[in-house]
Amino acid sequence: MSNIQKAFAKGKAFIPFITCGDPSLEITEQIVYAAEEAGADLIELGIPFSDPTAEGPVIQEANLRALKGGVTTDKIFDMVRRIRKRTSIPMVFMTYANVVFSYRVGNKDGQPCGTEQFIKTAAEIGMDGLILPDVPFEEKGEFDAVCKRYGLDFISLIAPTSHERIAQIARDASGFVYCVSSMGVTGVRKEITSDVGGMVKLVKQAKDIPCAVGFGISTPEQAKNMAALSDGAIVGSAIVRICGQYGADCVPHVKEYIRSMKEGCRQAG
Amino acid sequence: MSTGRFGQHGGQYIPETLMNAVLELEAAYNQYKDDPDFQRELTQLLNDYAGRPSRLYFAKRMTEDLGGAKIYLKREDLNHTGAHKINNVLGQVLLAKKMGKTRVIAETGAGQHGVATATVAALMGMECEVFMGVEDTKRQALNVYRMRLLGAKVHAVSSGTGTLKDAVSETMREWTNRVEDTHYVLGSCMGPHPFPTIVRDFQSVISKEIKQQVMEKEGRLPDAVLACVGGGSNAIGAFYHFIGDESVRLIGCEAAGRGVNTAETAATIATGRLGIFHGMKSYFCQDEYGQIAPVYSISAGLDYPGIGPEHADLYDRGRAEYVAITDDEAVDAFEYLSRMEGVIPAIESAHAVAYARKIAPAMGKDQVIVVNLSGRGDKDCAAIARYRGEDIHE
Numbered sequence: 001m002s003n004i005q006k007a008f009a010k011g012k013a014f015i016p017f018i019t020c021g022d023p024s025l026e027i028t029e030q031i032v033y034a035a036e037e038a039g040a041d042l043i044e045l046g047i048p049f050s051d052p053t054a055e056g057p058v059i060q061e062a063n064l065r066a067l068k069g070g071v072t073t074d075k076i077f078d079m080v081r082r083i084r085k086r087t088s089i090p091m092v093f094m095t096y097a098n099v100v101f102s103y104r105v106g107n108k109d110g111q112p113c114g115t116e117q118f119i120k121t122a123a124e125i126g127m128d129g130l131i132l133p134d135v136p137f138e139e140k141g142e143f144d145a146v147c148k149r150y151g152l153d154f155i156s157l158i159a160p161t162s163h164e165r166i167a168q169i170a171r172d173a174s175g176f177v178y179c180v181s182s183m184g185v186t187g188v189r190k191e192i193t194s195d196v197g198g199m200v201k202l203v204k205q206a207k208d209i210p211c212a213v214g215f216g217i218s219t220p221e222q223a224k225n226m227a228a229l230s231d232g233a234i235v236g237s238a239i240v241r242i243c244g245q246y247g248a249d250c251v252p253h254v255k256e257y258i259r260s261m262k263e264g265c266r267q268a269g
Numbered sequence: 270m271s272t273g274r275f276g277q278h279g280g281q282y283i284p285e286t287l288m289n290a291v292l293e294l295e296a297a298y299n300q301y302k303d304d305p306d307f308q309r310e311l312t313q314l315l316n317d318y319a320g321r322p323s324r325l326y327f328a329k330r331m332t333e334d335l336g337g338a339k340i341y342l343k344r345e346d347l348n349h350t351g352a353h354k355i356n357n358v359l360g361q362v363l364l365a366k367k368m369g370k371t372r373v374i375a376e377t378g379a380g381q382h383g384v385a386t387a388t389v390a391a392l393m394g395m396e397c398e399v400f401m402g403v404e405d406t407k408r409q410a411l412n413v414y415r416m417r418l419l420g421a422k423v424h425a426v427s428s429g430t431g432t433l434k435d436a437v438s439e440t441m442r443e444w445t446n447r448v449e450d451t452h453y454v455l456g457s458c459m460g461p462h463p464f465p466t467i468v469r470d471f472q473s474v475i476s477k478e479i480k481q482q483v484m485e486k487e488g489r490l491p492d493a494v495l496a497c498v499g500g501g502s503n504a505i506g507a508f509y510h511f512i513g514d515e516s517v518r519l520i521g522c523e524a525a526g527r528g529v530n531t532a533e534t535a536a537t538i539a540t541g542r543l544g545i546f547h548g549m550k551s552y553f554c555q556d557e558y559g560q561i562a563p564v565y566s567i568s569a570g571l572d573y574p575g576i577g578p579e580h581a582d583l584y585d586r587g588r589a590e591y592v593a594i595t596d597d598e599a600v601d602a603f604e605y606l607s608r609m610e611g612v613i614p615a616i617e618s619a620h621a622v623a624y625a626r627k628i629a630p631a632m633g634k635d636q637v638i639v640v641n642l643s644g645r646g647d648k649d650c651a652a653i654a655r656y657r658g659e660d661i662h663e
Contacts, residue, residue: 053438053442098555098559099558106555159285162285162289183286183447
């Protein structure tokens with residue numbers, strides 16, 4: 001059983017997303033430990049990108065704050081190395097294609113670089129998967145093939161507009177399927193109106209693979225509803241907002257929030 | 270690997286939410302592009318509404334002054350709305366209408382594409398929203414007013430550097446929000462497939478006309494075709510029908526800003542690397558971790574960290590050359606053409622004029638250069654005055 005599959009083996013999963021380096025990598029590391037204690041089953045570590053086109057304002061701003069603070073992909077790799085000495089909780093990177101494709105390509109010391117080096121390093125330091133929201137099914141080959149070679153799950157996304165595409169995406173998916181609950185970009189929403197249950201059903205018809213729902217979820221009630229329709233709930237903006245609000249003091253607040261959200265997922269069964 | 274490649278460049282690097290929209294667009298485009306009724310309707314709009322064909326004007330005084338090659342200006346600045354952008358917008362909005370869309374959204378840098386989109390949306394009775402970097406709304410206040418006058422809603426984008434790249438990102442975000450009734454009228458030959466192909470096809474009317482006009486006037490092909498390049502739509506339009514004519518030099522003029530050795534530049538071919546951004550694989554200005562660089566140029570329309578995938582491929586193949594022109598050189602050319610020919614060029618187009626000034630003197634008097642004058646410069650007067658230390662109120 002892969003580490004990601006383990007995340008879904010103990011009932012409905014709760015999956016928090018955090019932007020690495022907002023407010024600092026030390027705090028990000030603390031959040032990972034706190035999230036695990038609060039019941040998180042899998043953690044999405046966001047590697048900041050200068051122009052995150054799939055994100056709403058909350059995560060966009062966190063990305064820019066983190067980059068302004070001097071965070072780099074290599075510093076995030078070092079943080080993961082530290083984290084892996086303490087915990088084996090399933091973790092995936094979420095970032096944009098260019099961060100992987102162009103990893104250290106501009107370095108002047110002649111070191112290995114690019115997609116292969118990024119994925120190889122991610123696997124070596126103990127990451128379990130990779131999510132690239134700007135890489136759809138048609139373009140995933142150049143990343144997925146390398147992930148498979150190094151034992152990383154390349155996570156596929158489906159959206160409310162996917163319709164007949166869901167079957168082909170699901171058949172070829174690894175780890176879990178990330179079900180985008182709503183149109184638009186990441187961010188808190190009052191209501192989720194898409195037929196999430198229908199989307200999950202189409203996935204399951206094509207392949208027996210866990211399906212977690214993200215985009216727009218912020219309350220325990222929403223987590224419960226989405227988890228009831230699927231195998232778990234993913235929450236990003238609501239957590240990143242707490243990090244932005246409390247800065248270096250955010251860890252206990254994030255921990256308490258994750259505890260409440262995990263409880264919502266538990267109630268879903 | 271997906272369709273829509275130009276060598277190693279291009280592709281469809283976009284969120285899953287948008288995939289069916291671009292597939293639907295591709296299917297519709299393939300259906301209409303060879304449809305005689307669609308082409309007839311488009312040609313009529315280009316001729317009667319936009320004022321095509323645009324003139325190929327012999328710049329006599331400039332030619333004499335430089336003392337070398339004969340210089341012709343392809344007068345895209347004389348099109349309705351004052352730039353080449355209308356060629357693409359008429360095509361895309363007509364296509365969107367056929368697809369049953371009722372709303373169009375667009376990014377804009379200098380405001381030329383936004384104005385063209387707002388104009389055609391008004392013409393065809395479509396709802397229109399334009400996204401423009403907050404910095405550009407300041408640099409190009411007149412165009413913001415023009416768009417509003419035409420009935421469009423203008424959003425000032427404050428994310429990132431508040432310039433063209435952020436306007437593109439924000440328009441993509443808006444498209445994921447509302448895709449059912451909305452077409453994204455992308456303004457350059459960039460973004461995910463099929464946009465680079467669609468925009469190139471709609472702009473290729475420029476080189477089709479140049480070829481015909483230069484044959485009439487000179488009885489031969491030109492020796493060089495020059496055009497400014499941001500994303501590269503006017504350049505690909507001016508190059509396209511000459512790509513097979515190996516004797517014709519195709520020269521794209523990038524914005525060097527304060528110089529290609531400074532951080533304040535937007536010259537992608539000169540300073541960028543292969544990357545993936547805004548839906549495509551192409552060359553981008555970026556750092557060693559793939560973070561997109563905050564580029565700079567005096568020209569809001571060239572102030573973009575990437576270049577269209579077909580240009581990237583023409584560069585790889587050695588078929589087109591790309592040169593970098595500084596702010597100073599472009600401003601000099603802006604003033605030069607105004608005084609020499611009584612034609613005020615857009616500051617974007619002035620980058621191509623600047624390079625013509627560099628190469629024409631060393632060429633023979635029997636040789637011919639065509640400069641694509643992609644837009645007119647009224648919009649730039651206040652900014653150039655400021656650059657020269659003069660504050661004028663519009």
